Each structure stands twice: as C-alpha cells, then as structure tokens.
Amino acid sequence: xxxxxxxxxxxxxxxxxxxxxxxxxxxxxxxxxxxxxxxxxxxxxxxxxxxxxxxxxxxxxxxxxxxxxxxxxxxxxxxxxxxxxxxxxxxxxxxxxxxxxxxxxxxxxxxxxxxxxxxxxxxxxxxxxxxxxxxxxxxxxxxxxxxxxxxxxxxxxxxxxxxxxxxxxxxxxxxxxxxxxxxxxxxxxxxxxxxxxxxxxxxxxxxxxxxxxxx
Amino acid sequence: xxxxxxxxxxxxxxxxxxxxxxxxxxxxxxxxxxxxxxxxxxxxxxxxxxxxxxxxxxxxxxxxxxxxxxxxxxxxxxxxxxxxxxxxxxxxxxxxxxxxxxxxxxxxxxxxxxxxxxxxxxxxxxxxxxxxxxxxxxxxxxxxxxxxxxxxxxxxxxxxxxxxxxxxxxxxxxxxxxxxxxxxxxxxxxxxxxxxxxxxxxxxxxxxxxxxxxxxxxxxxxxxxxxxxxxxxxxxxxxxxxxxxxxxxxxxxxxxxxxxxxxxxxxxxxxxxxxxxxxxxxxxxxxxxxxxxxxxxxx
Amino acid sequence: xxxxxxxxxxxxxxxxxxxxxxxxxxxxxxxxxxxxxxxxxxxxxxxxxxxxxxxxxxxxxxxxxxxxxxxxxxxxxxxxxxxxxxxxxxxxxxxxxxxxxxxxxxxxxxxxxxxxxxxxxxxxxxxxxxxxxxxxxxxxxxxxxxxxxxxxxxxxxxxxxxxxxxxxxxxxxxxxxxxxxxxxxxxxxxxxxxxxxxxxxxxxxxxxxxxxxxxxxxxxxxxxx
Numbered sequence: 001x002x003x004x005x006x007x008x009x010x011x012x013x014x015x016x017x018x019x020x021x022x023x024x025x026x027x028x029x030x031x032x033x034x035x036x037x038x039x040x041x042x043x044x045x046x047x048x049x050x051x052x053x054x055x056x057x058x059x060x061x062x063x064x065x066x067x068x069x070x071x072x073x074x075x076x077x078x079x080x081x082x083x084x085x086x087x088x089x090x091x092x093x094x095x096x097x098x099x100x101x102x103x104x105x106x107x108x109x110x111x112x113x114x115x116x117x118x119x120x121x122x123x124x125x126x127x128x129x130x131x132x133x134x135x136x137x138x139x140x141x142x143x144x145x146x147x148x149x150x151x152x153x154x155x156x157x158x159x160x161x162x163x164x165x166x167x168x169x170x171x172x173x174x175x176x177x178x179x180x181x182x183x184x185x186x187x188x189x190x191x192x193x194x195x196x197x198x199x200x201x202x203x204x205x206x207x208x209x210x211x212x213x214x215x
Numbered sequence: 216x217x218x219x220x221x222x223x224x225x226x227x228x229x230x231x232x233x234x235x236x237x238x239x240x241x242x243x244x245x246x247x248x249x250x251x252x253x254x255x256x257x258x259x260x261x262x263x264x265x266x267x268x269x270x271x272x273x274x275x276x277x278x279x280x281x282x283x284x285x286x287x288x289x290x291x292x293x294x295x296x297x298x299x300x301x302x303x304x305x306x307x308x309x310x311x312x313x314x315x316x317x318x319x320x321x322x323x324x325x326x327x328x329x330x331x332x333x334x335x336x337x338x339x340x341x342x343x344x345x346x347x348x349x350x351x352x353x354x355x356x357x358x359x360x361x362x363x364x365x366x367x368x369x370x371x372x373x374x375x376x377x378x379x380x381x382x383x384x385x386x387x388x389x390x391x392x393x394x395x396x397x398x399x400x401x402x403x404x405x406x407x408x409x410x411x412x413x414x415x416x417x418x419x420x421x422x423x424x425x426x427x428x429x430x431x432x433x434x435x436x437x438x439x440x441x442x443x444x445x446x447x448x449x450x451x452x453x454x455x456x457x458x459x460x461x462x463x464x465x466x467x468x469x470x471x472x473x474x475x476x477x478x479x480x481x482x483x484x485x486x487x488x489x490x491x492x493x494x495x496x497x498x499x500x501x502x503x504x505x506x507x508x509x510x511x512x513x514x
Numbered sequence: 515x516x517x518x519x520x521x522x523x524x525x526x527x528x529x530x531x532x533x534x535x536x537x538x539x540x541x542x543x544x545x546x547x548x549x550x551x552x553x554x555x556x557x558x559x560x561x562x563x564x565x566x567x568x569x570x571x572x573x574x575x576x577x578x579x580x581x582x583x584x585x586x587x588x589x590x591x592x593x594x595x596x597x598x599x600x601x602x603x604x605x606x607x608x609x610x611x612x613x614x615x616x617x618x619x620x621x622x623x624x625x626x627x628x629x630x631x632x633x634x635x636x637x638x639x640x641x642x643x644x645x646x647x648x649x650x651x652x653x654x655x656x657x658x659x660x661x662x663x664x665x666x667x668x669x670x671x672x673x674x675x676x677x678x679x680x681x682x683x684x685x686x687x688x689x690x691x692x693x694x695x696x697x698x699x700x701x702x703x704x705x706x707x708x709x710x711x712x713x714x715x716x717x718x719x720x721x722x723x724x725x726x727x728x729x730x731x732x733x734x735x736x737x738x739x
Contacts, residue, residue, distance in 0.1 A: 012318065016317075017228075019221065020220075020221075020223065020319060021225045024376070024377075058219060058315070062219060065376055065378060068378045069378050072378065077376075077378070081221065084220075084221035085222060087221070088219070088221040088319070089317075092318050093314065096312075101308075102605050105311075114240055115243075116243045116246060117239065117307075119259070120255070120258045120259045120300055120301060120304045121259070121304040121307050121308060122604070123256050123260060123262070123263075123603070124266075124301075124308055125605060126259070126647070127260050127263040128263045128267075131263040131266065131267035135267035150274070151273065154271050154273040154404070155273070155404035155407065156408050158268055159408025159411065159412050161264055161268060161271070162261075162264060162288075162408075165257075165260045165263070165264040166257065168260055168597075168599075169260045170253070171600035172256040172260070172603045173253040173256055175593075175601040175603060176256070176603065177564075177584075178591075178593040178662075179588070179617060179662070180585065180618055180665070182585070183252040186613070186617065188609045189609075190622065
C-alpha cells in the first residue's frame with residue numbers, strides 16, 4: 001500500500017515531536033518509544049543493516065554532548081541524548097527511503113509550505129549533482145597542475161563555479177521560455193488522499209501519543 | 216552549526232519553529248515579489264553552487280583548510296530575502312538527503328542560518344557598501360553570520376541539554392570567531408574572483424530600512440552581551456552595600472524585576488527575553504513618537 | 515515560413531554580433547547553419563523564437579516576432595539547446611517532457627499520457643521518474659528533443675545536436691530528425707550530419723551570411739570538414 005506522502009510526513013513529525021517532549025531521565029519511556037521505528041524497520045522493504053549503520057555515522061554532534069555529560073558523571077543523561085539522537089536519525093532515514101525526498105517536499109507544499117521555497121528546492125536538487133561534478137572536475141584539473149594547496153586556485157575555482165552557475169541559470173531560463181514558460185511553473189503531481197491514509201494517520205498518531213503520554 | 220534531531224527540547228523547537236515559519240513565509244513572499252522570473256532557476260542553481268563550493272578546499276594555514284559556507288555570499292549577490300529562501304532550501308536538502316541537521320531541528324537551524332545568519336551578513340554589507348567599503352562589509356558580515364548563528368545554536372543546545380559550562384562557552388566563542396574569520400576571508404576571496412570574471416554582482420535591491428539594522432544589531436549585541444555582563448554591583452548597588460542604605464519598599468511590582476522575565480527557565484533565557492522585550496518596547500515607543508511628532512519639529 | 519529582414523544585434527558587453535541578416539526558409543525545408551564559433555549562428559537562431567530581440571524584422575508563419583506575439587511564436591518554433599543539461603530542468607524526465615504541453619494549456623492527465631508515449635518511443639521508460647542527471651549524453655539529447663517534439667512545432671531549431679554523442683547516437687538522431695516533416699534549422703560543425711539531415715546550408719562569417727546553397731556545395735566551397 002502506497003501511503004500519501006503527506007500522511008508519511010505528518011507521522012514522522014508527530015513521532016519526532018513526541019520524542020522531543022521527553023526530558024533527560026525518561027530513559028525507560030524513550031526506550032519504549034524506540035519500538036515504533038524499529039517495528040517499521042523490521043517490516044519495511046529497506047536495507048536494514050545499512051540504515052542502522054548510516055544512522056550512527058551522523059552522531060558526532062550528539063557524541064560531543066554525551067561526552068560532556070559523561071565527564072560530569074551523568075551517564076543517564078549521556079545515554080538519553082545519544083539514544084534519542086540515534087532513533088530520530090534512524091526514523092528519518094527509514095521514511096526518506098520509503099518516500100522520495102521529492103514527494104516529501106511536495107507534501108510540505110500541499111501542507112502549506114511556500115510554493116516559492118519548494119520550487120527553489122526542486123531546482124537545487126536537480127542541479128546539485130551537476131554542479132558538484134563541475135566542482136570535482138575543477139579540483140582534479142587543479143591537482144593535475146600541482147595546485148592542491150593554492151588560495152588563488154581555490155578562490156578562482158569558487159569564482160568560476162559561481163559565474164558558471166549564473167550562465168547555467170540563464171540557459172535554463174531560455175530553455176523554459178522556449179517551451180512557453182509564462183512566469184508560473186505548472187504543478188504536475190496530484191496527490192490523492194484516501195481513507196486508508198486517514199486510517200493510518202489516526203492509528204499512527206494514537207499509537208505515538210499513547211506510547212508517549214498514556215504509559 | 217547544524218543541530219541534529221534528538222537534542223533540542225520541545226519549548227525551544229516550538230519557539231524557534233514559530234519564528235522560522237514566520238520568517239520563511241515572509242521571506243518567500245518578499246523574494247517572490249522581488250525576484251524576476253528569470254532568476255527563479257538562479258536561486259536553486261546558487262543553492263547547488265553552495266553545496267559544490269563546499270567541495271573546494273581553501274588553505275587557511277599549515278595543514279589546515281576550510282570551505283565556504285555561503286550565506287554571506289548569497290546575501291550579497293541575490294539580496295537577503297532570496298538568500299533566506301535559498302539557505303532554507305539548502306537546509307531542507309541537507310536534512311532530508313544528507314541527514315546533516317535534523318528534520319524537526321530545522322525549526323532552529325532555519326532560524327539560525329537562513330534568517331539570523333543571512334541578515335547578520337546582509338546588514339553590515341549594505342551599510343558599509345553605502346559608505347564605500349563593500350569588502351569590509353562583506354568580511355564583517357560573513358564573520359557575524361557564522362559567529363551569531365553558531366552562538367545561537369549553542370545557546371539552544373545549552374538550554375535544552377543543560378550541559379554547557381562557562382569554560383566551554385569561552386572555548387566555543389573563540390572557535391566560532393576563528394571560523395567566522397575564515398568564512399570572511401574565503402567569502403572575500405570568492406567575491407574578488409567573481410568580480411574579476413563578471414564585474415559587479417551585488418544585488419541592488421533594497422531590503423528593509425536602516426531602523427531594522429539598528430534593531431537587529433541591538434538584539435544581537437544584547438543576546439551576546441548577556442554572557443559578558445559583569446556580575447559586580449553597579450554604582451547604586453555598590454553605594455547601597457557600602458553605606459548600608461536599604462531599599463525603599465517598591466510602590467509597584469515591576470513586570471521584569473532585575474531585568475529577568477520570570478516565565479522562562481535558565482538565567483540566560485530570562486535575561487535575554489527581558490532584554491528583547493525591552494528593546495522592542497523602546498523601539499515601538501520611538502516609532503510611535505516619530506509618527507506622532509509633526510515632521511517639522513523633528514528637524 | 516520564415517522571413518528575416520536586416521537583423522542586427524549587439525550584446526551589452528560586445529561589438530555587433532549580427533550585421534544585417536536577411537534569411538528565408540520555406541515550409542518543411544531543412545537548413546544547416548554553418549560557420550566558425552562566434553560567427554553569430556546561435557545568436558541568429560535565438561531571435562527566431564524571441565529569446566533575443568534585436569533590430570530588424572522577423573516573421574514566422576506570418577506572425578511578426580515581437581514582445582506581444584511571443585506566446586504564439588513559441589508554439590510554432592521549437593528549440594533544442596546545445597546543453598541538454600540546461601534544457602532538462604525539472605526534477606524528473608517525465609515532468610520535464612510534459613512541461614511544454616502544460617504551458618500550452620493541456621490538462622495534466624492528457625499531458626502525462628502523451629509524455630509517457632513519447633518516453634516509450636524514446637526507450638527511456640526506465641528513467642521516467644528519475645533525475646535527468648542520471649541519463650547518458652545521448653539519452654539526455656533524446657529526452658530534450660522529445661520534450662520539444664511533443665509540442666508539435668512547425669519549425670524545429672537544433673543547436674549543435676551531435677555534441678557529446680557517439681556514432682550510434684548520431685545515427686539514431688539522424689533517423690529521428692529525418693522522420694520529422696517540419697521545417698528544421700540545424701546549427702552544426704558536423705558536416706556529415708549536416709549533409710544527411712539538410713538540403714540547404716547558409717554560411718555565417720562575422721555576423722553576416724556570406725553564402726548559401728546546397729549543403730554539400732557549401733561544405734566543399736568553405737572546406738568545412
């Protein structure tokens with residue numbers, strides 16, 4: 001069953017909000033809250049081991065906080081922040097595997113995020129890899145000329161990358177005009193909210209709220 | 216400083232989330248009004264440029280290199296409204312695609328980097344550009360952008376986790392100053408390279424009257440100043456302590472006694488909230504007076 | 515079909531790029547624009563759909579190209595740009611191919627149906643929901659062309675369409691273009707491709723058309739191999 005992206009986004013936010021409402025010391029309740037994403041992980045068609053490992057890679061920030069708490073002798077607090085960070089990141093990873101980033105952005109728009117922001121983000125995503133490939137090519141070209149550590153080369157690379165971005169955006173705009181662009185980008189993706197989505201949302205939020213506040 | 220999920224407390228997320236939503240909605244409205252159709256792809260492409268620019272290692276010292284963060288450069292080239300939206304787009308992609316910064320934590324990250332960070336860069340740049348010193352303005356703006364957004368982020372983390380000590384604060388302040396200076400240097404170098412290739416690329420669009428600059432700077436100085444405020448008694452308190460004169464009973468209850476707003480937890484939050492409220496009151500009163508006093512008398 | 519009289523143009527930061535171009539093209543005719551880099555070929559072509567607006571007169575199928583007629587002109591003139599990366603600017607291939615139809619006022623479902631058919635004819639089904647970045651150079655070129663062909667233009671302009679294409683890609687593109695009956699203007703340095711897809715050529719030199727005639731003859735005269 002394919003969930004409406006809005007439903008997925010609302011459930012993700014509800015879970016993260018419930019987690020954020022926990023205070024240091026509520027380690028047992030936090031552990032119980034971890035059940036939900038772990039169940040989702042167990043029953044979803046996602047690479048489980050990869051996601052569990054990937055969630056750990058983005059923990060350095062939380063490690064720093066946990067380390068300070070440990071140095072102060074507060075082990076419970078250290079565990080709390082580490083666990084809450086980890087389970088939050090893991091949940092986001094699972095959801096972004098199940099629902100594409102593009103669908104999540106569009107769900108945000110349908111839920112009220114400014115359209116202008118979402119359009120800019122879509123252009124950003126479209127050209128992210130293109131510009132990174134250009135930057136990589138510049139870096140390699142500089143290396144080949146023995147210029148790995150040169151401020152001038154680095155600054156020139158940034159300048160050139162910027163100017164190419166300006167030129168690229170002009171080219172994109174010309175291509176848009178040539179295909180009849182009239183100043184307003186058409187919206188291309190109808191979202192169909194079904195009864196199953198309402199059911200999932202109600203059950204999901206009830207489950208999250210029940211686990212968080214009823215126990 | 217991208218804060219991940221799981222660190223910030225619910226009140227911090229709620230407060231900054233509301234501020235971020237307001238900021239982003241207003242910025243989107245202003246950006247759409249001021250951005251001509253041909254620049255819509257430019258904002259997205261420049262967002263991608265910021266990602267790509269972070270792959271360019273800039274040598275900053277023996278064995279050390281930094282990379283461009285980009286907020287200041289965006290503000291100077293496309294104006295603060297469009298830069299706020301582009302930075303928000305960058306933060307969205309960082310959170311959803313790269314898990315660099317949390318999804319719920321966007322509430323704070325967007326405020327810190329896309330709103331405060333952009334305006335902290337733009338205001339000095341604009342002011343000093345008018346005075347004929349755009350490069351100095353760009354350097355100071357870049358430094359302030361990084362410094363202030365990092366300080367605010369650290370404040371949010373500190374209040375949420377309660378783990379920060381004064382020593383750690385001082386260390387972080389030093390670190391953020393250095394990071395800000397590096398950002399200033401890289402931004403300036405990139406700017407000069409762009410000018411050599413393209414000529415001037417400054418956004419000429421106005422964005423807010425100078426009174427916003429004054430209010431914004433005041434708030435920023437106040438937020439930081441709380442940390443450096445001396446705990447020694449002021450002149451009157453010293454006199455009272457030395458002479459044994461006791462206080463006269465107050466004839467009214469102050470709204471925020473001792474410059475603290477009791478609704479908040481944590482000394483920094485109470486003092487800062489009181490400071491912000493006071494500044495807004497003074498600003499509002501000044502604005503009201505300026506409207507009421509006939510123009511001729513104001514000369 | 516196309517009539518150009520005394521077209522002149524200068525970019526803001528350069529000298530004159532077009533110095534009085536006169537040009538005509540009949541309905542259904544395929545013409546190659548040849549000439550050195552910087553001779554004005556692309557600048558000329560960008561005037562035909564109103565992206566650039568210089569001095570002089572341009573008429574496309576009886577419509578004078580001017581600010582107020584751009585929408586009508588761009589329905590008639592399709593442009594495939596040299597950079598397919600810039601042409602495919604939407605997040606997925608399917609959406610990009612639909613873009614032109616939606617701007618023409620076609621309903622979303624109908625546009626999606628036609629775009630899906632076009633994607634199947636281009637053998638790009640596997641990429642329909644993907645970021646165009648992941649396509650090969652040839653696939654990008656086909657997708658870009660597909661998005662323009664779907665708009666059913668009466669004049670098709672292609673700017674250096676064989677750039678980055680391998681020989682099989684060039685052959686495939688040649689076949690596709692020869693199946694299209696609309697008037698075509700092809701800017702190219704590839705003389706063999708020009709001979710196989712066009713019947714007439716004009717030669718640009720320093721912003722002026724200095725010669726025109728059968729494609730093979732122009733190529734031989736200027737040694738354009």
